[in-house]
Amino acid sequence: MAALTQARFAGAVAALAAADADLGAVVDAFGPPPIWRRPAGFPTLALLILEQQVSLASAKAACDRLTEACGGTLAPASVLALDDTAMRAAGVSRQKTRYIRELAGAVTGGALRLDRFGRADDEAVRAALTAIVGIGNWTADIYLMMALGRPDVWPVGDLALQVAAQAVKRLPTRPGPETLDGLGEAWRPWRAVAARILWHYYLNTVRQRRGETRT
Template sequence: MSKPIALTQSLLEQAIHELTARDADLARVHADLGAPPMWERAPGFPTLVHMILEQQVSLASARAAFDRLRALVEPLTPQGFLELDDETLRGVGFSRQKTGYGRHLAQAILGGEFALEELHRHHDDEARRQLMRLKGIGAWTADVYLLMVLRRPDVWPIGDRALVVAAREVKRLPADPTSAEMTALGETWRPWRAVAARLLWHHYLNTPRVR
């Protein structure tokens, strides 16, 4: 079986060229804003913990909690995380549920049940399956890890709120697209759905909205 493909700057440019040639709406985003940055995150335990913190809260709130955690444990390792008691984690900003998720992740890595360092060797479906076996890692977290950390070019995180809003605006839809509509929309952008997502996020981050 071939090795999984990771997005590079040259592949990003190729994908944008192909997507904008066949989708006028994405072409407009690119013409207005240029190419999106090559957003990426470092592989490993700290990034997954940060993504758990990001679930259902603002990115700023999650970042503040993560920074407080890193101030207590540096480097942030599974063993170091497990040495923090629940009260300390609550003070950092972990809910009881997210504390449980973080502990389960740390224990799975230390116990050899989850080989995080091997994830890059797996193709998308298997990598997603490995991640989603973990308590607290759902489709959104798994997809964003594949897209941002493993830099997979054809991941499509339909549960991402910013992506839904951007899709509605860019495609001029009357309402937020449903999960089924997001899935169908993504099909038109294969095999570069993750690059389409990056263009849509680029639009989202550069478009003022009334709160």
């Protein structure tokens, strides 16, 4: 399926809200969610690695410092030129330093061809990304959704999505990946849009007091 445009996204939000009363209630309460797109390429993947298991705000701050250390452009070769001291000064942990260097090396060495992702299907992109140390299904799914605009990606390992699904669907416990996978079947072929509606709920309820936003 073609990548989401703003018009197709708006149509999918309307279709999901009409078909599912619970999603419709979220849209009625908070309005349509943002599309939350990011540029495709190395900088977005590096930021997604930095976002693993930390707040979006702290990850962005580290990414901004890393970009500054690279001379204003977060490029694979620039990252590989930084030593451990420079990475620590940017606020990048030892583990994530390794992951970002693995990614940069794969891109510069030609093992990971990001320019070919636009023509590849979701599973091929996911397989290529998760072959890189430090990139798991969550990182691959968010890249597919936000950088490539794929409409039917469903990131079942996302904690915020699980919390929101429990609340919106009034489930007795927080759904794990297997339960969330089954729940998402009703929202094909727009599961990535349903995820944004659920994130929209999460950010307007659970995270509202913290002032954290998804970008």
